[in-house]
Amino acid sequence: MDARILLLSLIAAFLIAVLLGPLFIPLLRRLKFGQSIREEGPQGHRKKAGTPTMGGTIILLALTLSVWKFANPTWELKMVLLVCLGFGAVGFVDDFIKVVMKRNLGLTAKQKLFGQLLVAFVFFLMLQKAGYSSTVYVPGTDWGIDLGWGYLPFLLFLAVGTANAVNLTDGLDGLLAGSSAVAFGAYAVIASAYSMADVAVFCAATVGAVLGFLVFNAHPAKVFMGDTGSLALGGALAAVAVLTKTELLLALIGGLFVIEALSVIIQVISFKARGKRVFRMSPIHHHFELGGWSEWRVVVTFWLVSVLFAGAGLYLEVFAG
Template sequence: MLERVLLLTLLLSFLIAVLLSPIFIPFLRRLKFGQSIREEGPKSHQKKTGTPTMGGIVIVLSILVTTLFISNRFLSFSPEILLLLLVTVGFGLVGFLDDYIKVVLKRNLGLTSKQKLAGQLLISILFYFGLIQMDISTAINIPATTISIDLGWLYLPLVIIMLVGASNAVNLTDGLDGLLAGTGAIAFGAFAILAWHLGYIDVSIFSAAIVGAVLGFLVFNAHPAKVFMGDTGSLALGGAIAAIAIMTKLEILLVIIGGVFVIETLSVIIQVISFKTRGKRIFKMSPLHHHYELSGWSEWRVVVTFWFVGMIFSVIGIYLEVWL
């Protein structure tokens, strides 16, 4: 029975995203919500200027509607679901404001870094206090061992770092057609399996709803993309995957399952440090996916390769938790 509910969740969320997107894309075009491509990015991306963005609204709506329907119809509306939706919608709202300022107000940088961080911090702290009300453990488990370390009050900064860090890391990965939608589906699929295995049924259902939503969105976001998710989608997904890892007590495994996001972020950090200290760049351009583009790889080849790498990381994460 529960397995069928999980499958129904994935299919329903996929269907909602697939049905909403063809309605939403022309609406975004009429509102002239087109993407502005950074001049410092790859020249080949300039042809994407004007492609509708803020498609992440479709993803968030699909997740929200599916999760609420499945929870009310087959399960109970648990505190876990409430907190997961708080993070997803909250971070999505921060991303929406960022996109709105970029697209509508024509301020290419969107929210200032301080404004964006303030929004992320507020939601992270609300999420933490929600966890405390649920009396969740402040210990973290070391994968493939029986070792558990109780962080006590240090768990608060860990939660903040995970949510803010993951949302920004996932945001950096959203740079090529279908890149984030594909790697996101793979990572959330891994967490859906692990949450189910560990008995976090609500969290597994929520994860499956995200898998369906991003796969439905991918139908229209694959190269050549008809719509971009924007910060509305990428920040929502980043916050959601960190919240899922925290809720299932798989905090450390997030670094492995989200390995692609970690590598993308490290490439930016390494590039900045190298340029500021040595005046030299390590990569042709960061994040890393742009380096491969400028090395002569086609956009589709980069995306599929990153999907494959994401699959390997997810399999490793599942193996460490389930079989060791």
């Protein structure tokens, strides 16, 4: 496809996000949509209390407007937008309960899970209508296995698991914005290589939107994306992997998100089984913070890790063959 369209969609989304920031951030502050900081979190994060959250609305508006301008309304585009905005809606309700109703935990775990599963199930029905294959391929090969109806639980696990792994990564200023830009950038290349123009435009627009948001989210953050942004990005990433038939490759391209999620799982299992913690604090980015690393050092290091994972995934899927 025309690389100029991808570049234009990226630039447009970036500029829209940069323009929306100065409008939305004061509004969120006036509405007292401030972030509540968990008591069990790092002590140094207490000073972030009150920073406007729900900034994910900036990302969603920017990428949606850019996609509307530069992409065609294909069935694939409708599917990925449904998942992105659907997961974003679940996150928005969660954030709203936290900041407006002053209930720090937001939706209950069951409520949040139900909302995510519902969106993922609708996505599955749309895939069925489009005649998408239920075959899952081994990265870098032509070998795959048809899961049949087993693809439904696989898809639900992939979508919900990815969304929550990405959500866990959103714990430091700019960490998720930068790492998600890398992952979606990799998928823009993959979708383009597979002639999936509108999916590629979506990915490029998402890169531009999160980079525009990063202007305000880099340390010290003036706004947080909240679950509105993190769940939307995670759900969209899973949807793009499904549409490009690279479901298993997502574990490599999104390797940083996998590590973040595994660190929480390992911590919980270790504490329940042995009464001991493996990490100073989980997710693992807090482990390095409590080890004396500055927040900016942790973020930049993790960005580089995400680049290495995405680069390995691109090499395996696009360039090695």
